[in-house]
Amino acid sequence: MDRINKIRNFCIVAHIDHGKSTLADRLIEKTGTLAKRDMQEQLLDSMELEREKGITIKLTPTKMNYTLDGETYELNLIDTPGHVDFTYEVSRSLAACEGAILIVDASQGVEAQTLANAYLAIDNNLEILPVINKIDLPSARPEEVKKEVEDVVGIPAMHAPCISAKEGTNIEDVLKMIVKEFPSPKGDENGKLKALIFDSYYDNFKGAICLVRIFDGTLKVGDKVKMMQTGKIYDVTEVGVFVPNEKPVDVLRAGDVGYLAGSIKTISDVAVGDTITKVDNPITEALPGYKEVQPVVFCGIFPVDGARYNDLKDGLEKLKLNDASLQFQPEVSQALGFGFRCGFLGLLHLEIITERLEREFDLDIITTAPSVFYHVYKTNGEMIELSNPSSLPNPVEIDYIEEPMVKASVFAPPNYVGAIMDLCQEKRGIYKDLTYLDENRVRLNYTLPLGEIIYDFFDSLKSRTKGYASFDYEMAGYERSDLVKVDILLNGEKCDALSIIVFKDKAYARGRVLTEKLKKIIPRQLFEVPVQAAIGGKVIARETIKAMRKDVLAKCYGGDVTRKRKLLEKQKEGKKRMRKVGSVEIPSEAFMSILKLDDGE
Amino acid sequence: MLGVYVHIPFCDGKCSYCGFSSFVKTDDEKERYINSLVEEIKEFAGEKKREIDSIYIGGGTPSILPINLICKLFEALKENFKWKDGLEFTIEANPCSLDEEKLSFYKKNGVNRISLGVQSLDENQLKFIGRRHSSIEAIDAVKLAKKYFDNVSCDLLIGLKDMDENAFLAQINTLAELGITHISAYMLQVEEGTRLHRLVEKNKHLLPTDDDCVDVYEKMTDKLAILGFSQYEISNFAKQGYESYHNFKYWTGQEYVGFGLGAHSYLNGKRIANDTTFSGYYDRIHTIEAINDQQRLEEHIMLGLRCKAGISKIVMKTLGYDITTNSNLVEFVEKGILNQQGDIITLNPDYYGVSNYIIVKLLPE
Numbered sequence: 001m002d003r004i005n006k007i008r009n010f011c012i013v014a015h016i017d018h019g020k021s022t023l024a025d026r027l028i029e030k031t032g033t034l035a036k037r038d039m040q041e042q043l044l045d046s047m048e049l050e051r052e053k054g055i056t057i058k059l060t061p062t063k064m065n066y067t068l069d070g071e072t073y074e075l076n077l078i079d080t081p082g083h084v085d086f087t088y089e090v091s092r093s094l095a096a097c098e099g100a101i102l103i104v105d106a107s108q109g110v111e112a113q114t115l116a117n118a119y120l121a122i123d124n125n126l127e128i129l130p131v132i133n134k135i136d137l138p139s140a141r142p143e144e145v146k147k148e149v150e151d152v153v154g155i156p157a158m159h160a161p162c163i164s165a166k167e168g169t170n171i172e173d174v175l176k177m178i179v180k181e182f183p184s185p186k187g188d189e190n191g192k193l194k195a196l197i198f199d200s201y202y203d204n205f206k207g208a209i210c211l212v213r214i215f216d217g218t219l220k221v222g223d224k225v226k227m228m229q230t231g232k233i234y235d236v237t238e239v240g241v242f243v244p245n246e247k248p249v250d251v252l253r254a255g256d257v258g259y260l261a262g263s264i265k266t267i268s269d270v271a272v273g274d275t276i277t278k279v280d281n282p283i284t285e286a287l288p289g290y291k292e293v294q295p296v297v298f299c300g301i302f303p304v305d306g307a308r309y310n311d312l313k314d315g316l317e318k319l320k321l322n323d324a325s326l327q328f329q330p331e332v333s334q335a336l337g338f339g340f341r342c343g344f345l346g347l348l349h350l351e352i353i354t355e356r357l358e359r360e361f362d363l364d365i366i367t368t369a370p371s372v373f374y375h376v377y378k379t380n381g382e383m384i385e386l387s388n389p390s391s392l393p394n395p396v397e398i399d400y401i402e403e404p405m406v407k408a409s410v411f412a413p414p415n416y417v418g419a420i421m422d423l424c425q426e427k428r429g430i431y432k433d434l435t436y437l438d439e440n441r442v443r444l445n446y447t448l449p450l451g452e453i454i455y456d457f458f459d460s461l462k463s464r465t466k467g468y469a470s471f472d473y474e475m476a477g478y479e480r481s482d483l484v485k486v487d488i489l490l491n492g493e494k495c496d497a498l499s500i501i502v503f504k505d506k507a508y509a510r511g512r513v514l515t516e517k518l519k520k521i522i523p524r525q526l527f528e529v530p531v532q533a534a535i536g537g538k539v540i541a542r543e544t545i546k547a548m549r550k551d552v553l554a555k556c557y558g559g560d561v562t563r564k565r566k567l568l569e570k571q572k573e574g575k576k577r578m579r580k581v582g583s584v585e586i587p588s589e590a591f592m593s594i595l596k597l598d599d600g601e
Numbered sequence: 602m603l604g605v606y607v608h609i610p611f612c613d614g615k616c617s618y619c620g621f622s623s624f625v626k627t628d629d630e631k632e633r634y635i636n637s638l639v640e641e642i643k644e645f646a647g648e649k650k651r652e653i654d655s656i657y658i659g660g661g662t663p664s665i666l667p668i669n670l671i672c673k674l675f676e677a678l679k680e681n682f683k684w685k686d687g688l689e690f691t692i693e694a695n696p697c698s699l700d701e702e703k704l705s706f707y708k709k710n711g712v713n714r715i716s717l718g719v720q721s722l723d724e725n726q727l728k729f730i731g732r733r734h735s736s737i738e739a740i741d742a743v744k745l746a747k748k749y750f751d752n753v754s755c756d757l758l759i760g761l762k763d764m765d766e767n768a769f770l771a772q773i774n775t776l777a778e779l780g781i782t783h784i785s786a787y788m789l790q791v792e793e794g795t796r797l798h799r800l801v802e803k804n805k806h807l808l809p810t811d812d813d814c815v816d817v818y819e820k821m822t823d824k825l826a827i828l829g830f831s832q833y834e835i836s837n838f839a840k841q842g843y844e845s846y847h848n849f850k851y852w853t854g855q856e857y858v859g860f861g862l863g864a865h866s867y868l869n870g871k872r873i874a875n876d877t878t879f880s881g882y883y884d885r886i887h888t889i890e891a892i893n894d895q896q897r898l899e900e901h902i903m904l905g906l907r908c909k910a911g912i913s914k915i916v917m918k919t920l921g922y923d924i925t926t927n928s929n930l931v932e933f934v935e936k937g938i939l940n941q942q943g944d945i946i947t948l949n950p951d952y953y954g955v956s957n958y959i960i961v962k963l964l965p966e
Contacts, residue, residue: 552956568903
C-alpha cells in the first residue's frame with residue numbers, strides 16, 4: 001500500500017469539558033506512543049493554566065502508530081482549542097485534517113460549541129465521526145444523545161462508538177473507526193510544495209516554529225521557503241514530527257503533519273493560515289481561508305507598582321512570542337501612569353493573559369474595564385477606530401458611532417427560555433429565531449452588541465439558567481448605535497481610567513451603579529470626596545464619601561512599641577496599592593471592580 | 602535616665618476586651634512569680650546599681666497582690682537600683698482590690714502616683730466589659746486614693762456599648778471634681794481572640810461607630826481643656842505638672858527596662874520582649890530585636906506626632922531622613938494639619954483622630 005494511504009490526519013472537536021483532552025490522552029496511551037509512566041493527565045494541555053482550567057489554548061499535534069489487520073497506520077492527531085475565542089485557530093487546524101471526531105457528552109448532549117465546531121468541520125469538508133463519551137456516568141443517555149446528534153447536527157450517529165475516555169472503555173473502537181472511516185490525505189509528493197501553517201510557537205533556541213500540514217511536495221532541511229502572505233523567505237534548518245515531543249526527521253512529504261524551524265526571529269512573522277511554498281519552484285495560488293486574526297476585546301493593563309513598568313513590558317513581550325494574537329501598545333493614563341493598551345481574541349483570552357502575567361511574571365496588575373473597537377464617524381467626514389473611552393472625541397465632533405455586533409446562539413432547556421429572552425433583551429439583543437432541538441433543548445438565536453457580551457453576559461447567563469445554558473457567538477459586522485461616554489469624577493476631577501462607553505439609555509443606570517460601587521470601594525479620605533458620573537458636563541449620578549474620622553493606633557502596653565511599629569509598617573505597605581487621582585487615593589481593586597457589577601445591583 | 606517597668610499578670614477575672622497577658626491565679630502561684638521577678642531584677646542589676654528616675658508597676662492588676670508579696674518586690678527595686686530624687690513611682694490599681702492598708706503601704710514605700718482602672722462610671726457598661734466593680738465602688742476608690750495620694754490618674758474607655766456623649770462628659774466632670782490630676786482615655790480596641798471580639802462578630806452594631814467615638818473624643822478634649830487638663834499625648838491629659846514621666850520615655854525613645862511576663866525593655870538600641878507564658882518567663886525566654894535607624898525613625902515619627910512635643914527635623918536627619926523632601930509635608934502644613942515651628946513639627950490636635958493616616962504619609966517612601 002502507498003505510504004500516503006496509511007496516513008490519517010484528524011482532530012477532535014467538542015463542547016468545552018466534554019472530554020476532548022482525555023480522549024486524546026487515551027489514544028496516545030493505547031497506541032503506545034508514550035509509556036503509561038510518562039503520561040501526565042491530559043498531556044496535550046501543556047500549559048499549567050490549561051490543565052487548571054481544563055481547556056486547551058495552544059495546539060499540540062501528536063503522531064501515533066497503530067496496527068490494524070497487519071498494516072501499520074500513521075495517525076496524526078491535531079488537538080484544537082475548545083473555546084469560542086480561538087475559533088480561527090480551530091478552523092485552521094481543521095483545514096489540516098481529513099477527519100474530525102465529534103465528542104458529545106452522553107449526559108449533556110449537544111451544546112452550543114458542539115454545533116459550532118461541527119459546522120466548522122463541515123465547512124472544511126471533513127468527514128465527521130461522532131463519539132459518545134462519559135457513558136460511565138449514571139446520568140448517561142447514549143441512545144438519546146445519538147438521536148440528538150442526528151436531529152440537531154444532521155449527521156448519522158447510530159453507529160457512533162460509546163466510550164468512557166476517563167475509564168478507557170471502547171477506545172479501540174475509536175482507533176478502528178479512524179482507520180476505516182477517515183479518508184487518507186490526497187496529495188502529490190512529486191508536485192510543488194504546498195503547506196499550511198496551522199499553528200506556531202516560540203522556542204528559545206530554534207526561534208519561531210511553524211506547525212505545518214504538507215499538501216503537495218516535500219520539505220527538507222536546506223530548502224528555501226516562502227510564506228505567501230507575509231512574503232518572507234527562510235532557510236529551513238530543521239523539520240520534524242511530534243511523538244508527542246519534537247523529533248527531527250529528514251523529510252516531510254505530502255500528507256504529513258510536522259514542524260519546520262528556520263531561524264524565524266519572531267512569532268509575528270509566522271501567520272497562522274499562511275501557505276508555504278518553495279522559492280525556486282513556487283505554486284501560484286495559496287491555500288484558501290487565510291484571515292488576519294483581529295483582537296475584538298481591549299483593555300488597559302498597568303502595573304500596580306509604577307516602577308515595574310518594564311517588567312510588565314517584558315512579560316507581555318514574552319507572552320507575545322507564543323501568541324501572535326496578543327496585541328499591545330504603550331498607553332499613558334493620568335490615573336494609572338504608564339501601561340499598555342492590549343487587544344485580545346475574547347474575554348477568556350484576556351483572562352488567560354492577565355493570569356499568566358501575574359503568575360509567571362509575578363506582577364501585580366491593574367486592568368481597566370474591557371472595551372470593544374468602535375467606529376467613530378466625525379462631523380468632518382473622518383472615521384476613527386478606537387477602543388479606549390478616553391480617546392473618544394468631544395461629543396460635538398461626533399456624527400455617529402458604530403459598534404461591533406455578534407450572532408449568538410444560546411442552548412438551554414426550554415424552561416429557561418423566558419429568563420434567557422429577558423437577559424438578551426436587557427443586553428439590547430435582537431431576537432432572530434427559536435428552535436426546539438428536542439423536548440429538552442432549545443436553541444435561541446440573537447444578534448447582540450459585542451460590548452454587552454463582554455460586560456457581565458456570561459455570568460448572568462449562567463446564574464439565570466443555573467448553569468444549564470451554553471453559548472456561542474461569531475462576529476457579525478458593525479451597526480450604528482446611540483453611545484455615550486460616561487466619565488467618573490472624583491472630587492471634581494475626571495479619572496480617565498474609569499471612563500466607559502455605554503448605550504445612551506443605560507447610561508443613567510450604569511452611572512448610578514458605578515458611583516455606588518466606588519463609594520463602597522474607595523476608603524474615606526481626610527476630606528469629603530464627591531463621586532460623580534457625568535456625560536459631557538452633565539452630572540447624572542452622585543455619591544459622597546464622607547471624610548475619614550478615625551484612624552488611630554491603640555495604646556502601647558508596657559512599652560511594646562515594636563508591635564505598634566509593625567502595624568504601621570503593614571499599613572504603609574497597603575498604601576503602595578493605592579493610586580492617586582488628583583488628591584484622591586484609590587485602591588487598585590477599584591479599577592477592576594467596575595468590570596463586574598453584580599446582578600442584584 | 603533609665604525607667605523601670607514591672608508587669609504583674611494577675612487579675613481577679615478577665616475583662617471582655619482584654620487581649621493582654623493577665624491570668625487568675627492562686628496565692629502560691631503569685632508567690633512563685635514574685636520570687637522569679639525578684640531574681641530577674643537581681644540578674645539585671647548585677648553588682649552595679651543603676652540610677653533610675655521612674656518606676657511603673659502595671660498589669661494585669663498590681664493592687665491584687667497581698668502586702669507581703671508587693672513588699673518583696675519593693676525591696677528588690679530598692680536594693681538593686683539607685684533611686685533618683687523625685688523619682689516618679691506609679692502603681693496601677695483597680696477599684697475592687699484597693700484598701701487603706703495597701704494605699705498606706707504603697708505610700709510608705711515611695712509610691713507617689715496611683716493609676717486607677719475606672720474605665721466607666723456606667724453600671725451597664727461596666728458589666729458589659731466584664732469589670733468586677735460598680736460605679737459607686739470606682740468613685741469610692743478614687744476618693745480613697747486621693748486620701749493618700751495627690752497624683753491620681755484614671756483610665757477611661759471611649760466607644761463602649763450605648764455610649765452617650767452627655768453621660769460620658771458627666772463622668773469626666775465627676776472624676777475631675779474628685780480631684781484627679783491625670784486622665785488616660787483610650788478608644789476601645791476590639792482585639793482578636795477576646796470575648797468582645799466574638800460578641801462583635803455576632804452583632805456588628807453592638808458598639809458605637811468610629812464617627813461617634815471621634816465625636817465623643819473631641820468633645821471630651823474640649824471639656825478637659827476647660828477643666829484644666831492639657832492634652833500632652835493623643836490619649837493622655839494632665840493638670841499642669843502631672844504629666845506621666847514614665848510614659849514619656851516610651852514615646853521619646855529613652856531607655857527602659859521591663860521585668861516580668863511579657864514585659865518589654867529598650868536598652869542599648871535593642872528591644873527585648875519577655876515570653877508571654879509563665880513557663881516561658883520562668884525559663885527566661887525572650888526575643889531581642891535590634892532597632893536600626895530606619896525603625897528608630899519610624900518610631901520617632903509614629904510616637905512623636907502623637908505627642909504635644911512633636912517630631913524634630915534634626916533628629917530625623919541624623920537618622921538619615923530629610924522630611925522636607927516629603928511631598929505630603931507641604932500639603933499638610935498648607936492645610937493646617939501640621940504645624941511647623943523651627944525644628945519641630947507637631948500634629949494639629951484636631952487631627953489626632955486620624956493621626957495614623959498622617960503618620961503613614963510622612964514616613965520615608
